[in-house]
Amino acid sequence: MSHIVLAIGTAAITASGCVWYLPAIADLQAGEDRPRSARTAAAACVTWWACLALAGGLLLAVPAWQPAAQIALAGLVAGVLLRVRAHLQSRLEQREEAVRWALIDPSPAPLPVRPSPRALLGWLLVGLAIASLGAASILLAGGGPLAPRLAAAAGSAVAVSTAFLLIGLGNARRHRI
Structure with missing residues (x-):
């Protein structure tokens, strides 16, 4: 496949992703008006x-x-690491907020809701499918020795599967499925 076709496809995907990155840019510009985890x-x-x-x-x-x-x-790995950090910051912020509310209303806190195993399984299966397709495309691309392609295929498959698992965990918790 021509690099121009891949570049056009990447540009189309990036342009359609504005529904995610434009609000994120607004959150970053808001500065201290947003919680640290949101930023x-x-x-x-x-x-x-x-x-x-x-x-x-x-x-x-x-x-x-x-x-x-x-x-x-590299962007995927950096983004996943930042997302994990945001999750940890969010948990810390929630604990601090729970302490503040406990000072106002000393009633017992509700038990945490566990994410649905079916929702997590769905996210993981989609992630595994995409990771498998990506790994297969790296292996079938040819060119060069097999060992670096195997390493790249395995690394990308692990990264994509992990990213989908983390997204699924976040989605299940956010929607309390």
């Missing part, structure tokens, strides 16, 4: 999309596809 989650979102846009530009500028894939993978 960190917004930074994760902007990182994901900015690296994808940069990868699309690299597909046009560089003849090899590997630098674009490395930038996209």
Whole structure:
């Protein structure tokens, strides 16, 4: 497949992702008006999309596809790490808020709701399917020795599966499924 086709596809995906990264940019610009966890989650979102846009530009500028894939993978890993940090910050903020409310109303706190196993399984299956397709495309792309392609395929599959699992956990908790 031509790099131009991949770059156009990446540009289309990045343009359609504005429903996520534009509100995230607004959260970042709001500064201290937003909780720290929301700003960190917004930074994760902007990182994901900015690296994808940069990868699309690299597909046009560089003849090899590997630098674009490395930038996209680096953005995914950085975004996942930021998202995990945002989750930890959110839990800390919730505990602090619970302490404040406990001072006002000393009634017992409700038990935490556990995420639905079916919802998590759905997110994990979708993540595994996408990770498998990505790993297969890396292996079938050819060019070069097999060992680096196997490492890249395994690494990307683990990263994508982990990202979908974390997104599924966050979604299940947020919607209290």
